[in-house]
Amino acid sequence: MPAKSPYDAVILGAGILGLATADALTSAGLRVAIIARDLPEDLDSAAFASPWAGANWSSFASNEKERRRDTITFAKFAEFAETNPSLARRTPFCYIWHTDAGYSNPWYKNVVYNFRPLAKSEVPKAYKEGVQFESFTVNPPRILAYLAGRLRDAGVPIVRRRVASIDEAFSAFGEVSLVVNATGLGARGLLGVEDPLVHPVRGQTVLARAPGVQTCYGVRDSNLPPGEAVYIIPRPGSDGCVILGGTNLKDDYSTLPRKETAERILQNAYKVCPALAGPHGTSWKDIEIVAHNVGLRPSREGGLRLEIEEREIKHDYLLPAAAASTPRKVAVLHCYGIGPAGYQASFGVAQEAKELVTGYLSKAQAAKL
The missing domain is CATH 3.30.9.10 (D-Amino Acid Oxidase, subunit A, domain 2)
Structure with a gap:
């Protein structure tokens, strides 16, 4: 059985949403680790969407929640323009x-x-x-490098690893109870997610x-x-x-x-x-x-999926032995399907993701007392 993890959450995916969410969680005092098939420096990977964006802030938000995300990100870009104009x-x-x-x-x-x-x-x-x-x-490549650098300086590991199922991520660094699924197009084929809307x-x-x-x-x-x-x-x-x-x-x-x-x-x-x-x-x-x-x-049809899903990891012959141990209750924060709005909504999405994660962990901790 894997030992309990020193981390509060594992982020699956190192694109703009994965990195921004990891940064928001770390700034909130949580201990996070990142695993991803493509790392922030993989700027030539054709399967990695984040380096290829335009990108600019030109919102096409269609509801209040999307407008809030974009407005938060606009303010963040204004901060970058003052402090780091190469971003x-x-x-x-x-x-x-x-x-x-x-x-x-x-x-x-x-x-x-x-x-x-x-x-x-x-x-x-x-x-x-x-x-x-x-x-x-x-500048998307520079923003990816900036966020990755901040995270690594804060002690966040960003590790290249390919997983076949969402459940594998719960034991990648010892047992954690929460995983952020920021796999982008990967959410379509990831076992345990397999979202046909992607x-x-x-x-x-x-x-x-x-x-x-x-x-x-x-x-x-x-x-x-x-x-x-x-x-x-x-x-x-x-x-x-x-x-x-x-x-x-x-x-x-x-x-x-x-x-x-x-x-x-x-x-x-x-x-x-x-x-x-x-x-x-x-x-x-x-x-x-x-x-x-x-x-x-x-x-994704219907837009971004940003929600907590509670699930139970059970023994499964498809999982590595370390991930197929005693059944236990865990949670996934799904954070994928943003489409062309990734950068202009990124820091607003991360803020919302942080609120969902900290709310869930506080509730889970209270339930144990």
Whole structure:
């Protein structure tokens, strides 16, 4: 039988939600450990979604709970922009369209800075109208490294390990009573979870160098073809790079860049912002390409699953011997299925996860007294 763990909880998964939640729990005084197939430094792993995000704060929250998460994260990015601008930068945003999809009056207009409609003369000539405001663009690899560094400095182990079932995580560091399931797409095939609502949304982008482009652009037209997106996101701390996108293709598992998609991304981005081609460029072919990227957003029908599930570990021939000991009651905090909102909701999700975990552990401790 495994010895009792020195940790209060084990986090399964080291993407943005796993790391942010681990950081929140550690800051609350809990002792946590992390196990993951992909580690924060695995920036080239095609199966690891977090390094491939755009990313910026541009909320599409549809209810009060989602808005709270995004607003908390906005405040965190504002803090980063002041103290560590390579992680997040306050950036002008320009959203444009032919047919408004609701962005002329978004819920967050009083959260971001200086929201206003664009004058006709300010709208890129390929479009009819738009809005301008200031929000934050972020550098995903740097945020992952920052959080991992904070956690390791606090004594949190981040260990590469692949598990087949959720129950294995309860004995990975000795017996714990709570595991945070932040496995993203892995929640679909993880024994004991096997959530059929989980699916990938394929995103393809181009990383380009364009130091002269300091504005984040997005086409928010209701007439965009299904699965297509058009955006330009300057990336802080990246030597003048921008992310050009993109695609939103549900149930597409391919992680190979497609040439025709890359060309469409470059052509559309150039229409919005010819400055991408540099001071002497004359077409989209003059954009300086750094890399072609593909990531699979870990989405879920119905959105994020963030809830405590109480369960019992029982003897099972599929489990390693150490995990198939005496039956015992445990709990899982499920924290997956965020889709494309991972970064803009991350610290708000972590705050909510902390509240659920500390509430559960306090209740469990009281029950033992």
